[in-house]
Structures are given as structure tokens and as C-alpha cells.
Amino acid sequence: MAYSDKVLDHYSNPRNVGSLDKASPNVGTGLVGAPECGDVMKLQIKVNPETNIIEDAKFKTFGCGSAIASSSLATEWVKGKTVDEALAIKNTEIVKELSLPPVKIHCSVLAEDAIRAAIHDWKKKQGVAAEVPEGSRASH
Amino acid sequence: MSTDVKATNFELREGPNGIKLPIYMDNHATTPVDPRVLEEMLPYFTDKFGNAASRNHAFGWTAEEAVESARERIAKLVGATTKEIIFTSGATESDNLAIKGVAEMYREKGNHIITAVTEHKAVLDTCKRLEKYGYRVTYLPVQKDGLVDLDDLKRSMDDKTILVTIMAANNEIGVLQPWTDIGKLCHERGVIFHTDATQAVGKVPIDVIKQNIDLMSISAHKMYGPKGVGALYVRRKNPRVQISPIIDGGGHERGMRSGTLNVPGIAGLGKACAIASEEMPKESCQLAGLRNRLRGRITGRLDEVYINGSMDHRLPGNLNISFAYVEGESLLMGINDIAVSSGSACTSATLEPSYVLKALGTGDDLAHSSIRFGIGRFNTEAEVDYVADRVCETVERLRELSPLYEMAKEGVDLKNVKWAAE
Numbered sequence: 001m002a003y004s005d006k007v008l009d010h011y012s013n014p015r016n017v018g019s020l021d022k023a024s025p026n027v028g029t030g031l032v033g034a035p036e037c038g039d040v041m042k043l044q045i046k047v048n049p050e051t052n053i054i055e056d057a058k059f060k061t062f063g064c065g066s067a068i069a070s071s072s073l074a075t076e077w078v079k080g081k082t083v084d085e086a087l088a089i090k091n092t093e094i095v096k097e098l099s100l101p102p103v104k105i106h107c108s109v110l111a112e113d114a115i116r117a118a119i120h121d122w123k124k125k126q127g128v129a130a131e132v133p134e135g136s137r138a139s140h
Numbered sequence: 141m142s143t144d145v146k147a148t149n150f151e152l153r154e155g156p157n158g159i160k161l162p163i164y165m166d167n168h169a170t171t172p173v174d175p176r177v178l179e180e181m182l183p184y185f186t187d188k189f190g191n192a193a194s195r196n197h198a199f200g201w202t203a204e205e206a207v208e209s210a211r212e213r214i215a216k217l218v219g220a221t222t223k224e225i226i227f228t229s230g231a232t233e234s235d236n237l238a239i240k241g242v243a244e245m246y247r248e249k250g251n252h253i254i255t256a257v258t259e260h261k262a263v264l265d266t267c268k269r270l271e272k273y274g275y276r277v278t279y280l281p282v283q284k285d286g287l288v289d290l291d292d293l294k295r296s297m298d299d300k301t302i303l304v305t306i307m308a309a310n311n312e313i314g315v316l317q318p319w320t321d322i323g324k325l326c327h328e329r330g331v332i333f334h335t336d337a338t339q340a341v342g343k344v345p346i347d348v349i350k351q352n353i354d355l356m357s358i359s360a361h362k363m364y365g366p367k368g369v370g371a372l373y374v375r376r377k378n379p380r381v382q383i384s385p386i387i388d389g390g391g392h393e394r395g396m397r398s399g400t401l402n403v404p405g406i407a408g409l410g411k412a413c414a415i416a417s418e419e420m421p422k423e424s425c426q427l428a429g430l431r432n433r434l435r436g437r438i439t440g441r442l443d444e445v446y447i448n449g450s451m452d453h454r455l456p457g458n459l460n461i462s463f464a465y466v467e468g469e470s471l472l473m474g475i476n477d478i479a480v481s482s483g484s485a486c487t488s489a490t491l492e493p494s495y496v497l498k499a500l501g502t503g504d505d506l507a508h509s510s511i512r513f514g515i516g517r518f519n520t521e522a523e524v525d526y527v528a529d530r531v532c533e534t535v536e537r538l539r540e541l542s543p544l545y546e547m548a549k550e551g552v553d554l555k556n557v558k559w560a561a562e
Contacts, residue, residue, distance in 0.1 A: 003473070011473055017541055034559035036543060038467050038493065039483055042543035048287035060543040064469040068541065086506070 003065055004099035010069035015076050018058040020044040028122025029076035030114040039063035041071045047122055052082045066104040070094050070111035083119055157522045161477040167516030168311050174364035180411035184404035192401045203403045210410025216412040219347035220373050226393045227406055230370040231338040232262040236356035238334045240267045241383025242303045248299035256288050257499045259307055283501050285450035286315035303332045308340035312496040312512055313449030314458025325351020332381055338362055342416035343455050348373055354381045365412035369405030390413055428456035430515050430524050435459055435543055437528035442535055447540045448497055455516040462506040465545035466538045474534035478527050483510035
């Protein structure tokens with residue numbers, strides 16, 4: 001099948017490939033998809049706790065060219081946004097930007113899921129992180 | 141196609157070491173017409189355009205002569221006699237004719253058909269249709285190496301079994317089934333044996349008598365002949381096999397397949413068979429050499445690559461490999477100057493990977509990661525080396541991009557991960 005120029009560009013020069021320290025309290029990790037389905041995306045965000053702005057984002061993807069492009073684009077889009085702004089990103093915007101054909105729409109859905117999962121993970125950590133220092137303070 | 145989608149460029153361009161790009165290494169899908177075949181065909185489009193069924197003038201006689209000469213060449217290649225070769229539009233039609241033809245002809249005798257899960261859709265879907273008409277079909281599983289278990293076959297035969305249809309060589313993994321033994325089992329029980337030999341004819345030696353084959357589908361375009369022409373071998377002695385036609389009309393081909401014969405195509409198929417008869421021994425060694433070179437260069441450089449299907453019972457030009465942690469379609473995208481096929485079905489709406497690989501017990505993850513290389517007559521050593529290098533580079537790059545590879549390197553057992561379903 002033929003790919004759009006934007007998909008080819010992200011595939012050949014993926015943005016923000018790599019990993020962040022998943023143990024860091026400021027990092028949220030989303031791992032979505034399944035190997036049996038032919039798509040797995042890992043998307044990580046590093047959030048400034050003062051501003052809730054996503055300062056860095058990284059991804060790794062096992063999947064077709066459209067899946068790689070969707071996750072690469074997702075990291076570009078979330079960077080510089082607040083967590084709430086990033087949550088508002090819709091898969092349809094990814095479809096439009098990359099001119100994905102109907103059979104590849106699931107790739108964009110997975111990218112949206114990856115953003116949500118990363119933010120969810122980060123939020124969960126904030127809940128835990130907020131409790132732990134308080135608890136340790138109380139013990140003094 | 142919409143304007144923002146890039147059309148594939150088919151113009152050949154110069155590559156390193158004098159090779160031309162893109163490289164065609166998908167010879168199980170189709171093969172180019174050998175120039176010698178084309179030369180044989182050309183006169184039958186223009187000067188010698190007669191209808192082989194015209195019995196009362198030279199135009200017809202010339203065409204008929206070409207058809208009969210082709211029939212001889214095909215018969216010679218597979219050990220048959222000329223009266224046993226029926227021309228068709230290709231192997232899909234031959235499969236349909238063989239299976240439906242036997243089903244109808246032997247309906248009084250029984251209604252049970254045996255086939256295997258790794259067959260081509262031309263066989264599987266024909267069998268499925270017959271199920272709607274009251275036939276019973278057994279779909280045999282295959283072993284891990286892709287071969288049918290003869291004991292399974294024996295056990296599934298009963299007194300209503302009329303036909304066993306098992307392919308000679310698989311189109312995805314190139315695995316050669318034990319035809320001789322299958323045919324023997326069938327003959328011992330008075331069951332007809334059909335084999336779809338689309339991938340095998342002209343590639344490996346076939347003798348329909350020694351190998352106990354009763355019906356055999358043949359295609360021209362997988363053996364350097366033209367598309368749209370094929371044949372069905374129908375045994376006439378020990379036992380005499382009869383089939384009902386599926387196309388009615390002028391009673392061509394001894395009443396088994398009506399329709400004006402495709403004379404240029406048939407002449408091409410005949411020539412392709414003549415070339416194969418001459419060159420097969422040398423060519424199969426050469427292809428196996430290239431295939432083993434490709435395999436060695438890939439497995440020598442990459443870890444966690446898995447060969448799908450038996451290496452001992454295999455077409456010489458076939459290699460089917462799974463590259464763990466890399467999805468097949470993205471790999472194809474990275475080697476876009478090489479024409480090969482993937483067992484991943486990311487392009488299809490079902491998202492189901494190859495049913496053939498799944499039948500071997502290959503996990504869906506590895507099925508998604510598979511590539512089929514089909515080396516053919518016109519591939520060279522320089523091309524094989526280029527392909528191996530490009531594949532290895534691309535797999536390495538995509539593994540750097542793969543969360544699965546990262547997790548595996550960290551020691552995570554991917555089988556124990558709870559994957560979130562979409």
C-alpha cells in the first residue's frame with residue numbers, strides 16, 4: 001500500500017525516540033496495544049510539577065509505519081502542552097494530519113490511548129507522591 | 141488513489157555493485173515471463189492467431205499444433221500423457237475444477253473430502269462452498285514444520301471419503317508435503333488424490349505415476365510463463381479419474397473445460413515447461429545456494445530470527461523468516477527498494493496475520509513479524525547480498541524503535557505481560 005509523505009517522513013525520521021526513567025515521579029508511562037495484534041506503543045511524558053506542562057516526551061513503537069508515525073506525531077504534539085491540553089488530543093486529528101486510510105485508523109486510536117495512559121500513570125504517581133512525603137513528614 | 145498519496149515508482153534505477161533497483165524477490169507471487177517464453181508466444185497473437193478448434197483450415201491447424209506441442213511438453217515435465225492434460229485459465233480454476241469436478245462425479249460414492257488448513261484459498265474456499273451443498277470436509281492440522289501427519293490423514297479417512305486434496309508446495313513457507321506417501325494411502329483406499337502443485341511444478345521433480353497423483357493443478361505464471369493460463373492433470377489409468385466440468389459450452393478439452401483455448405498462453409506454458417525440464421537440476425541447486433546465502437547472512441548478523449517451516453522439505457528458492465520484535469509491514473516499508481511479502485496483515489481490515497504461520501503454531505506476534513523471500517531464476521548473488529544487508533540494517537533500526545525489544549533486553553518475559561486490550 002502507499003503511504004502519505006507525512007507518514008513516510010515520520011517513519012524515516014521518527015521524532016523523540018527513546019525512553020525516560022519510568023521510576024521518576026515526574027514521568028508518566030503509557031504502554032498500549034498487544035504484540036498479537038501487531039501494535040505496541042510505549043509513550044512517556046515528563047511533566048513539570050509546578051506548571052503541569054509536558055516538558056519532554058519519548059516513544060517506542062512496534063507496529064506498522066502508520067503506527068510509528070502516529071506515535072511519533074503524538075510526542076511532538078504533547079510536548080509544551082499542559083496535561084489537560086494533551087488529554088484533549090483526538091485520534092481524528094492524527095488521522096487528518098497523517099492522511100491515514102480507513103484501515104489505519106486503529107493506529108491513531110492507539111496513539112490517543114498511549115497519551116491517555118501516560119497521563120493516567122503520571123496522575124497516579126502524583127497521588128502516591130503526594131502521600132509519601134506527607135507520610136514521611138508525619139513520622140518525624 | 142488520492143493525490144496526497146505517493147505512487148510507487150516502477151522505474152528501475154542503479155544500485156550498488158551494478159544491481160538494478162527495485163529488486164524483485166517475490167517469485168511465489170508471480171514470476172516474470174522468460175524472454176524465451178515470450179518469443180514462443182508472440183506469433184500466436186498475430187500471424188498464427190487461429191482458433192485451435194477450427195478443423196477445416198490452416199489457421200486452425202497451426203494453432204492446434206501449437207496446443208498439442210505444449211501439451212506434450214507439459215506432460216513430459218510431470219510424467220503424464222498428453223491426453224491427461226486439460227488447459228484452464230490458471231491454478232485457481234484447476235483447483236475448482238478438480239475438487240468440484242470430483243465432488244459432483246463421485247457424489248454417489250461418498251461426500252467426504254480431506255484437505256489441510258495450510259492450503260491456498262482456492263482449495264479452502266472451494267471446500268467451504270461444497271460444505272454448503274452437503275459435503276463433509278476435514279481440515280487436517282499441520283505439524284510445527286508445516287507437514288501433514290500421515291497418521292492423521294489415515295485416521296480421518298472413512299468409507300465416504302472420495303477425495304484428498306493436499307498441496308505439493310506451500311505458497312508462503314515453501315514446505316513440500318509427502319505427496320508420494322499421501323498418494324499411496326489414497327490409492328490403497330480407492331480415494332482420489334488431488335494436489336495443487338502451483339508452486340512446485342518446474343521447481344522440483346514431479347512424476348505423477350511414481351508419486352501416485354491423480355489430479356494436479358498447474359499454473360504458468362509461477363514458472364516464468366504468462367498469467368491467465370494453467371492446466372489440470374487428470375489421470376486416465378490406474379485409476380481412471382473422471383470429473384464433471386464446471387464450465388459448460390463447446391465441449392473443448394474432452395468435455396472437461398469448454399471455452400476457446402488461449403493459444404499464445406498455452407504455447408508459453410509449454411515453453412516454460414520445456415525450459416524447466418532442461419534446466420531444473422542446475423537451477424534448483426543455484427536457487428538453494430542463493431537461498432542459503434541469504435539465510436546465512438541474516439542469521440549471522442541478527443539474533444532472534446526464526447525460520448518458519450521445515451528447511452529439509454522445502455522449495456529451493458523459498459525462505460520465510462520471522463524477525464522478533466519487528467512488525468512485518470514496517471520492515472517492508474524500510475526495504476521499499478526490495479519486493480518481498482509479509483505475513484503480517486496490517487493492511488487488511490481483519491488485522492489477522494497469516495493463517496499458514498498460525499497453523500504451524502507460530503504465535504501471532506511472530507506471524508506479524510514474518511517476511512517471505514521468493515528467490516527466482518533472475519536473482520543474482522549481488523542482489524541477495526544487497527537484500528540481506530538492507531534487511532539487517534532495517535531490522536536493527538526498527539528494534540531500536542521497538543518497546544518489545546527493549547523489554548526483552550531488560551529481561552521482561554513478554555508472555556507474562558498483561559497487555560491492555562484496545
